[in-house]
Amino acid sequence: MEKVIIIRYAEIHLKGKNRGYFERIFSNNLEKALKGIRHEIHRTSGRYLIADFDEERTDEIMLRVSKVFGVHSYSLGLLTENDEDSIFEAAKRVAPQSGTFKVETHRGDKHYPLTSMEISARIGGRLLAYDYELKVDVHTPAHTVYVDIREGGRALIFGTFVDGLHGMPVSTAGRGLLLISGGIDSPVAGYMMAKRGMTVELLHFHSYPYTNEAAKEKVVTLSKLLSDYTLVTKLTTVSVTHIQEEIHKNCAAELNVTLLRRFMFRIAERIALREGAGCLVTGESLGQVASQTLEGLTSSNAVVRLPVLRPLIGFDKEDIVAIAKKIGTFETSTLPYEDCCTVFLPDFPAIRPKLSFIEEEEKKLDIESLVEEALSSREVIRF
Amino acid sequence: MIYFDNAATTRPDGEALQKAAQFTTELYFNPSAKYGGGFAVSKQMNAMREALLAHLNAVGKYDLIFTSCGTEADNQAIFSCGKRGNVVTTAGEHAAVYSACNELKNRGVEPRFAPVERDGSVKIESILSLVDEKTSLVSVVHVNNETGAVNDIAAIAKAVKAKNPRTVFHSDGVQAFGKIPFAPPPEVDLYSVSAHKIGGLKGTGGLFKRKGLALSPHIYGGGQENGQRSGTENTFGIAVFAYAAEKKFKTLKEDEIRLKTYREMLFSALDGEIFVRLSPENGSPYLLTVSAVGMRGEVLERMLWDRGLCVGTGSACSSKHRFSRVMTACGYGERVLDGVLRMSFSPATTEEEIKEAAALLNSTAKEFQRNTN
Numbered sequence: 001m002e003k004v005i006i007i008r009y010a011e012i013h014l015k016g017k018n019r020g021y022f023e024r025i026f027s028n029n030l031e032k033a034l035k036g037i038r039h040e041i042h043r044t045s046g047r048y049l050i051a052d053f054d055e056e057r058t059d060e061i062m063l064r065v066s067k068v069f070g071v072h073s074y075s076l077g078l079l080t081e082n083d084e085d086s087i088f089e090a091a092k093r094v095a096p097q098s099g100t101f102k103v104e105t106h107r108g109d110k111h112y113p114l115t116s117m118e119i120s121a122r123i124g125g126r127l128l129a130y131d132y133e134l135k136v137d138v139h140t141p142a143h144t145v146y147v148d149i150r151e152g153g154r155a156l157i158f159g160t161f162v163d164g165l166h167g168m169p170v171s172t173a174g175r176g177l178l179l180i181s182g183g184i185d186s187p188v189a190g191y192m193m194a195k196r197g198m199t200v201e202l203l204h205f206h207s208y209p210y211t212n213e214a215a216k217e218k219v220v221t222l223s224k225l226l227s228d229y230t231l232v233t234k235l236t237t238v239s240v241t242h243i244q245e246e247i248h249k250n251c252a253a254e255l256n257v258t259l260l261r262r263f264m265f266r267i268a269e270r271i272a273l274r275e276g277a278g279c280l281v282t283g284e285s286l287g288q289v290a291s292q293t294l295e296g297l298t299s300s301n302a303v304v305r306l307p308v309l310r311p312l313i314g315f316d317k318e319d320i321v322a323i324a325k326k327i328g329t330f331e332t333s334t335l336p337y338e339d340c341c342t343v344f345l346p347d348f349p350a351i352r353p354k355l356s357f358i359e360e361e362e363k364k365l366d367i368e369s370l371v372e373e374a375l376s377s378r379e380v381i382r383f
Numbered sequence: 384m385i386y387f388d389n390a391a392t393t394r395p396d397g398e399a400l401q402k403a404a405q406f407t408t409e410l411y412f413n414p415s416a417k418y419g420g421g422f423a424v425s426k427q428m429n430a431m432r433e434a435l436l437a438h439l440n441a442v443g444k445y446d447l448i449f450t451s452c453g454t455e456a457d458n459q460a461i462f463s464c465g466k467r468g469n470v471v472t473t474a475g476e477h478a479a480v481y482s483a484c485n486e487l488k489n490r491g492v493e494p495r496f497a498p499v500e501r502d503g504s505v506k507i508e509s510i511l512s513l514v515d516e517k518t519s520l521v522s523v524v525h526v527n528n529e530t531g532a533v534n535d536i537a538a539i540a541k542a543v544k545a546k547n548p549r550t551v552f553h554s555d556g557v558q559a560f561g562k563i564p565f566a567p568p569p570e571v572d573l574y575s576v577s578a579h580k581i582g583g584l585k586g587t588g589g590l591f592k593r594k595g596l597a598l599s600p601h602i603y604g605g606g607q608e609n610g611q612r613s614g615t616e617n618t619f620g621i622a623v624f625a626y627a628a629e630k631k632f633k634t635l636k637e638d639e640i641r642l643k644t645y646r647e648m649l650f651s652a653l654d655g656e657i658f659v660r661l662s663p664e665n666g667s668p669y670l671l672t673v674s675a676v677g678m679r680g681e682v683l684e685r686m687l688w689d690r691g692l693c694v695g696t697g698s699a700c701s702s703k704h705r706f707s708r709v710m711t712a713c714g715y716g717e718r719v720l721d722g723v724l725r726m727s728f729s730p731a732t733t734e735e736e737i738k739e740a741a742a743l744l745n746s747t748a749k750e751f752q753r754n755t756n
Binding site: 209210212245249344 | 681689756
C-alpha cells in the first residue's frame with residue numbers, strides 16, 4: 001500500500017488523435033510545477049499518479065497541483081493490490097472515525113470478478129463490522145470511500161475529490177506576449193489565456209526615473225505569482241521614459257496616453273516576433289479608462305499586425321478583482337507604487353481620439369529611432 | 384558618490400567599528416553574567432554610558448537608558464509619561480513622536496498639537512497656550528529633521544515647568560545629538576538620541592532620563608538597564624555609538640562652523656530661478672532643505688542618484704506618502720511640497736562635494752524641466 005496523489009485531467013480527452021501530444025505536455029507541466037520536490041509521475045489510462053513523493057511536503061504538492069491547468073480533479077489516496085483484503089486495509093485508513101458513509105466503486109478493469117455494487121457492499125460490510133461507530137447512508141453520506149479498480153491488479157482508494165483548475169495544459173495553444181503592468185488587470189488577463197493553454201510570455205514597460213524600482217519589483221513579484229499557473233519564469237522589461245518625454249514635449253497633451261500605448265504596441269510586436277509569440281495579450285477592458293474606449297483600442301491595433309487578445313474586454317472591474325483575489329495577485333497589485341508617472345498625465349485625456357489626428361501628431365516624432373532606442377533598453381529578468 | 388542624506392543615516396565610522404570589534408570577539412559575554420567576563424563587559428559598557436552622558440554634561444544628573452533606536456526612546460518617553468490628561472506636542476515632530484501621540488487617543492489621553500512656523504520651528508506661546516493643569520507631558524523636537532529648524536528646548540522646558548511644574552518635558556534630540564552644542568537644563572526630563580545619525584550603527588539608541596524621574600519600562604523581561612529596558616544590551620552597537628560620539632563631540636564646534644559655511648555655499652550656488660529655500664538660516668548647519676518648485680522631488684532624487692548624488696526627499700521614514708506631513712504643516716502649497724529635497728551633511732562633507740552637488744542639482748533640475756515642460 002502506497003500513498004499517491006491521483007490526478008484526473010480535463011478536456012484533453014476531447015482531442016482525438018492529438019491526445020498523446022496533449023498528454024505529454026500535461027505531464028511535462030506537472031513535472032515543472034513539482035520541480036524541487038521529490039516525486040514520480042506515472043501515467044495510467046485517464047489518470048496520472050504522483051507516487052514516491054516527499055510525504056512531509058504533501059500539502060505543498062497538493063497546492064501546486066491546484067494551480068496546474070488541465071487538472072480536472074485530484075485526490076490524496078492509496079494505491080494497493082486489488083484483492084479484497086488489500087482494498088479493505090486501505091479503506092480502513094481512508095474511512096472516517098464515525099458518522100455516515102458509503103463505499104462507491106468504479107471498475108476501470110472490467111475483467112475484475114466482482115461487479116462495482118458487489119465490491120461496495122463487501123467493503124462497506126467489512127467496515128461496518130470493523131467499526132461500530134460507522135453507519136451506512138447511501139443517499140446522503142457524510143463521507144464516501146471511493147474504490148477505483150485499475151488495470152494491472154491495482155486499486156486506488158481515496159476519500160475526496162478536489163476540484164482542479166480545469167482548462168487546457170499550458171503550451172498547447174501557442175505563445176502570446178502579455179503586456180504586464182503593476183495593476184490588477186494584466187495578471188488576470190495572463191491567467192485567462194494560460195487557462196486556454198497559451199504560453200504567456202511577459203513584457204513590462206517602465207519609465208524610470210519617473211517610476212521607481214519598487215514599482216518594477218512589484219511586477220517581478222506579480223510575474224512570479226503568475227508563473228505558478230503559466231510556468232513561464234522570465235520577464236522582459238523595456239524603458240519608455242524617453243518616448244514619454246518626447247510625446248510630452250511635442251504632441252497634444254490629450255493624446256499622451258494614446259500615443260504612448262501605440263509605442264508600447266509597436267515595441268511589444270517586435271519583441272513578440274523575436275520570441276516566437278503569435279499575438280499580444282492585454283488586460284484592457286472596454287471603457288475602463290480613457291485609453292480603453294473602442295477608439296482607443298482601435299488606435300493601438302492600427303500599429304500592429306499581430307492579433308491583440310483582450311480576454312477581459314467584457315469584464316467588470318469587480319469580476320476582474322474576484323479572479324485576481326482567487327489567483328493571489330490582488331494584494332500585490334494594490335500595493336501603492338505608481339506604475340506610470342503622474343508627471344505626464346494630461347488633465348483631460350482624449351476619450352475618442354480620431355485616428356487622423358493621432359497620426360498627424362505622431363508625425364512630429366521619429367518613431368523608428370524611438371522604438372529602436374527603447375528596444376535597446378531591454379532587460380530580461382529570470383526568476 | 385556624494386552622500387548628502389546624512390540626516391537619514393550616516394556611514395558607520397570605520398575607527399569606531401574597529402575599536403568596538405572586541406565586543407564581538409573576546410568580550411562577547413553577557414553583561415549581566417555574574418562571572419569575570421560578564422563583569423568586564425558590564426564595566427566597560429557603564430564607562431561608555433558615562434562618556435555619553437558627559438557629552439551633554441549630564442553625569443550625575445541623568446541616567447542613560449540604552450534602547451534599540453531613537454523611535455523606541457521616544458515611544459518609551461511618551462507612553463510612560465503620557466498616561467493621563469493631555470499631552471502637548473507639535474505638528475513638526477518626527478513620526479516616532481507624532482504617531483505615538485496619536486495612539487494616546489486610544490488610551491484615553493488627549494494629544495494636543497501645536498502649530499509650527501513656516502520654517503518648522505514652534506513658538507513658546509504656541510506650546511504654552513495648550514499646556515494646562517492636566518498636561519502630563521510636553522514633547523518638542525530639538526532639531527526638526529525635515530527643515531533643520533532648531534527649537535530652544537531649554538527655554539520651552541523652563542516656560543512649561545513654570546506653568547505646570549508637574550508636567551514632564553521630553554525632547555527628541557535625534558538630529559541634534561553630536562551636532563548642536565547642548566547641555567540639558569534640569570527642566571528637560573527626557574531626551575532621545577540615536578547612534579546612526581553620528582557614525583554609529585542602526586539598532587542603537589538611548590534615552591537620557593533626569594535622575595529622580597520615575598519611568599515605566601516599555602519592554603519587560605530580565606530587568607536590564609535598571610529595570611527600565613529589559614533585553615540583553617547590544618554591547619557592540621553601544622561601543623560603536625560611544626566611540627563614534629567621542630570622535631564627533633571632539634570636533635562639534637568646528638564642524639558646526641564649517642558646515643554652516645558649506646550649507647550657505649551650497650544654497651548660494653543653486654539656481655535661484657529653480658530652488659527656493661525652506662530651511663532657516665539659524666537652523667541646523669547639517670541640513671539644507673529646498674524645493675524645486677513644481678518638480679517631483681522623488682523623481683529628482685532618482686535622477687540624482689544615477690548621477691552620483693544621494694539626497695533625501697523630506698523624511699525618509701514617511702516617504703510612502705506623497706506630501707510630507709511636516710512640510711504640509713509648515714503651510715506650503717502642493718507645488719512647493721512636490722519638489723522638496725533635503726541635503727544633509729556630515730563632518731566628512733568637503734567643499735568640492737558641495738560645489739559638485741550644486742552643479743548636479745542645477746543641471747538635473749534643468750533636465751527635468753526640459754523633459755517635462
